[in-house]
Amino acid sequence: MKWAILGAGNIAKDFARYFKTERAELYAVASRSLDKATAFAEKHRIPVAYGSYEEMLADESIDAVYIATPHSHHYEHIKLCLGAGKHVFSEKVMVTSRKQLDEVTQLATEKNLYLAEAMTIFHVPLYPQLKQWITNQDLGKLKYIHVPYASVRHADSPMYFYKPELAGGALFDIGTYALTFALTFLTSPPTNILTFGDIHEAGVDETSVILLKNKEKELATVTLSFATELPQIAVVAYEKGYFEIAGYTRAKQAVFTDPNGNKTTIDADDSEHAFTHEINNFTNMVLDKADNPTLEKTRQVITIMDTLREEWGLVYPFD
Ligand SMILES: NC(=O)c1ccc[n+]([C@@H]2O[C@H](COP(=O)([O-])OP(=O)(O)OC[C@H]3O[C@@H](n4cnc5c(N)ncnc54)[C@H](OP(=O)(O)O)[C@@H]3O)[C@@H](O)[C@H]2O)c1
Known part of the structure; x- marks a missing residue:
């Protein structure tokens, strides 16, 4: 299973640092800036860097995406990821209203994809x-x-x-x-x-x-x-x-x-x-x-x- 990170900010660094699983690979990272994505990928030994979220989501080898953008953007980014056929692990707070949650949950169900919140508890x-x-x-x-x-x-x-x-x-x-x-x-x-x-x-x-x-x-x-x-x-x-x-x-x-x-x-x-x-x-x-x-x-x-x-x-x- 191949994972990717969407948004190369502060918490994404911890995700990459503590990525430790026998059953999956941290394969790609996307940032709105290619330079930032490349530097992040080099630092965390991630094989592929993308300079746009959409470009990364077009990569068919990616199975799951960790969304690490601001709260306001999770809803839009979850829909982008599910639309591209990726399982989604979104940072907290997953979305900003029950209406948004119902919509993305329905989309995940229709597409037979997993959607969950990255909540430590x-x-x-x-x-x-x-x-x-x-x-x-x-x-x-x-x-x-x-x-x-x-x-x-x-x-x-x-x-x-x-x-x-x-x-x-x-x-x-x-x-x-x-x-x-x-x-x-x-x-x-x-x-x-x-x-x-x-x-x-x-x-x-x-x-x-x-x-x-x-x-x-x-x-x-x-x-x-x-x-x-x-x-x-x-x-x-x-x-x-x-x-x-x-x-x-x-x-x-x-x-x-x-x-x-x-x-x-x-x-x-x-x-x-x-x-x-x-x-x-x-x-x-x-x-x-x-x-x-x-x-x-x-x-x-x-x-x-x-x-x-x-x-x-x-x-x-x-x-
Ligand atoms: N699990 C935890 O322990 C933990 C701790 C802190 C925060 N969080 C959560 O993680 C998420 C991100 O927090 P963070 O502290 O990593 O924030 P951050 O450092 O600001 O990173 C957010 C990233 O989102 C991307 N982004 C896309 N659109 C943006 C916009 N309009 N404005 C700003 N950034 C935008 C940027 O990545 P690119 O420039 O690379 O595209 C940015 O680096 C939030 O949901 C927050 O609640 C979780």
């Missing part, structure tokens, strides 16, 4: 292991999830963070992780959503608090900000104890505290980078024609994002 081994651990214990009901993601980004950054035309904003950039985390543990998606969102003058969301409640009466608070820092520690609380998961976007360990204060560490014993898991899982899914389990979670996250944006009155130029 779906792929790091800790989470399935932790869920198994929870199943084996008698922890009672899930009561509450606390999941913050706050990391200072400057409004004058040349990056997409505060640029509405590139679908910047905390929700799409980092909220996607926090909401995915909450939905990983909630028994069912939320039926009630309350929120306050602070919209920066640049036209993107900067700080927000989100309250979720589902039909099982499980509660979650999600806190997002580009204007302050918070420890990236998520808490998942059951009737008979709680987990703390530090660095939850790529976590390898969780600490459980029982009602007596005794602590147990659940260690995933995982030496790989999250990207290596992501690449291997997507490759295996395609080659083994396996189920695509993450797309439904992506749909649930994007559905919540639609509600939040409506509540905040956050409209992007491309909406």
